[in-house]
Amino acid sequence: MAINRRQWLAGAAACSFAGSVSPALARSEPGLEEMISQMLLLGFIGSGPDTTGAQQVAEHLSNRRVGGVLFLRHNVRSREGAEGSAALFREADPAAWMAIDQEGGLVQRLSRDLGYTSIPRASQVVEEYGLEGAEGLYAIGARELKAAGFNMNLAPVADVHEDGNAVIGRHGRAYGTDGEAISAYASRFIDAFNSEDVACVIKHFPGHGRSRGDSHDGFVDITATWSESELDPFARLIDSGHAKFVMGGHLTHQELDPTGVPVTFSRPVLTGILRERLGYKGVIMTDDLDMGAIRSHYDQRSAVIQSIQAGNDVIMMSNSAAPNMDLPQQFVSWVMQAIEAGDVLEDEIVQSYQRIMAAKARFSLD
DSSP: OOSOGGGHHHHHHTSSOOSOOOTTTOOSSOOHHHHHHTTEEEOOSOSSTTSHHHHHHHHHHHTTOOSEEEEOGGGOSSHHHHHHHHHHHHHHOTTSEEEEOEEETTEESSOGGGTOOOOOOHHHHHHHTHHHHHHHHHHHHHHHHHHTTOOEEOOOBOOOOOTTOTTTGGGTOSOOSOHHHHHHHHHHHHHHHHTTTOEEEEEEETOOTTOSSOTTTSOEEOTTTOOGGGGHHHHHHHHTTOOSEEEEOSEEOTTTOTTOOOGGGOHIIIIIIIIIITOOOSEEEOOOTTSHHHHTTOOHHHHHHHHHHHTOSBEEEOOOSSOOTTHHHHHHHHHHHHHHTTSSOHHHHHHHHHHHHHHHHHTTOO
């Protein structure tokens, strides 16, 4: 291959993340299978460290079969259970991502009911707190999230607001309709969490705010409703250096990609627009491949391979629809087979690994 594995650390240093790679992360000459494993963000069934699902994930982490763990609502039934699971996983692999949705409002897994500070929804932050108030509010949320054992927040939303939108607008998840205002609030959010060494994942590229449907249930076609202005918040966050992780949406756009595949699988959108046109150099992450939009139309192997072919670095799989704790081994096998068949380029796996490891170095996961 063109990139020698001995050069991976040098390549990582050239990425957009500053900082040195810690000894825990800078293991010499990782094998290709280990590189692939780092691309998987795995969910689980269980709500505490003693559950079977949590114990199985810990075993995968100990054997470096996954790059991180996804916590969904069913994993956060109690404060003790969620924090205990996160502690178990950190012990198994201190360099693993502990990812959770903590936007505020409707989407706040560590909620007031469990003893955490309630973070208002984005629209309320704009109306009642303003930029200065947002800084203090998000600083509290960031400290609590870090103290609970998490180092990745699947937020903020950079979508535009529209009242008729079922998944963003209805729940006040957007900061407004203007790209400059959206990016201003999103950057305050990111700064607060980054200051606590918590990575933030900006979503849902190229824009879910004017869609007519919810991608949790099925494909959402944004061809007739999407406009170029929806790229503006993302572009501003990229230009300001705030975008270290970007999540694409399970959205279709016939003009941006006439093949009709969702953005998750679209190289013209993720590589063409996000990387080449907007100049993004950070990590690209899928939304959950277990969501109805994907699960109803693709088998898991196909979804994984097409996600990687499109340019995704991190593949999120909640593993909740049909739990399979051998999924990490299957994930590696599918990708290795695709490389051998010439369907996935080994160079691109190495580049994804470099971006992931540079991000882990940036957020001090050691």
